[in-house]
Amino acid sequence: MSLIRECVEETSGYIPGEQPQTDDFIKLNTNENPYSPPLDIFEGLQEELTKVRLYPDPVSSKLRKAAAKVFGVSPNNIIAGNGSDDILNIAVRTFVNPGESVTFLDLTYSLYETIARVHGASVTKISTNNQFTIDRPIICPEAKLIFVASPNPPVGQHLKRDYLEKTCEKATGIVLIDEAYTDFSDKNHLDFLNKYDNVIISRTMSKSYSIAGMRVGFGIASVPIIEQMNKVKDSYNLDRVAQLLGTNALNFQEYFKKIWQKVRQTRSHLIESLKALDFSVFDSDSNFVFASSQWMPASELYEKLKERKILVRYFENPRIKDYIRISVGTDQEIFLLLEIIKELKSSLELR
Structure with missing residues (x-):
């Protein structure tokens, strides 16, 4: 067997973020820009x-x-x-x-x-x-x-x-x-x-x-x-x-620079809001944030958000299994995300 064939057979292929086949999801899982081009x-x-x-x-x-x-x-x-x-x-x-x-x-x-x-x-x-x-x-x-x-x-x-x-x-x-x-x-x-x-x-x-x-x-x-x-x-x-x-x-360029600034403003709001909801959150220079809930396993949070038609990214790598990655969406999308997270947290506290 050739070296390249051996490497192909032993390599785990790259797994892209989920692309839903319906339009009823809020997609915050693949770091796409939430705003349309001109x-x-x-x-x-x-x-x-x-x-x-x-x-x-x-x-x-x-x-x-x-x-x-x-x-x-x-x-x-x-x-x-x-x-x-x-x-x-x-x-x-x-x-x-x-x-x-x-x-x-x-x-x-x-x-x-x-x-x-x-x-x-x-x-x-x-x-x-x-x-x-x-x-x-x-x-x-x-x-x-x-x-x-x-x-x-x-x-x-x-x-x-x-x-x-x-x-x-x-x-x-x-x-x-x-x-x-x-x-x-x-x-x-x-x-x-x-x-x-x-x-x-x-x-x-x-x-x-x-x-x-x-x-x-x-x-x-x-x-x-x-x-x-x-x-x-x-x-x-x-x-x-x-x-x-x-x-x-x-x-x-001027159009997109305004969009980039808008994403950065929403990113700051998302980071501060998640911290207020008892998440550990890294500062970010990107159009996503990396966060860990202190009250629900990341895999469970990912699934519960998906059940509610919000996609975020979860990685099974052992080093980061406690984190989810959230793409910065529009203000309305982030508002809905945060409202659902608040509901999930409140439901746990009432048990």
Whole structure:
């Protein structure tokens, strides 16, 4: 049996958050943006649909040009992907041979491990502390690729900047900084691109730009890195509609910045309200919060909320089995969530 086949058979596949088949759920489980994009992003859609018999632009030229203006780089510093997950896959296939090492935190985005093991890479996990973060740089000389998310799930907090800088300085391979949630904070690491020639920044439009259904993401790096990644990506990895809507959405920065601020305000309210309801809650730089009830097991709370048509995320990982992850919804959705939690807590107190 080949190395890759063995790795595939022994790997647990990534399990996405539940996508209900009816519209009567409040979805707070997959970190989608609760607000719709402006209708103006659909301008030109009908014309694009008349061209579906033709292949799309294989290198997403207009999309990359629009992204370059936002990120302050050249289009040659950007590769577009079918969501940032595509960028992660491309990075592994480009820079890691089967049997070589991929490094990431324990805990972090679980897809990193799935991608690495399916590719046949060896995996090195760097332990996080009891606050699910690190108190030192990631030093792993044998790593061909280091995945590091900032903000880092499941807590959703940025890692310390000086630790990330030292990680990039000491790395002998590529460091991919996954910034899927960074628009909901005041920080990013785009300036690292001018300091380190081994860094890739990945971004997605799924969360902050309200087009999760289109699957648009980016890798931002030096020209030599992007040139190598372009050799590996699928020929036509973004369809015409995704390229059009992604390009148009990037041109509405002021609209989306207001949405990001609204999400942050609702996030603050959610955190404080949960604390008042006897939850232990981490501060967050993302569009979700990570919380543990002091009066009901997380698995039971997840089920009771689901019975009431509210979906949150529960992970069976032993280290975080006492927590649920709640995506920040609209004010009305969060109000309904909190009202149901209050009812559940009151019912326990009356027993």
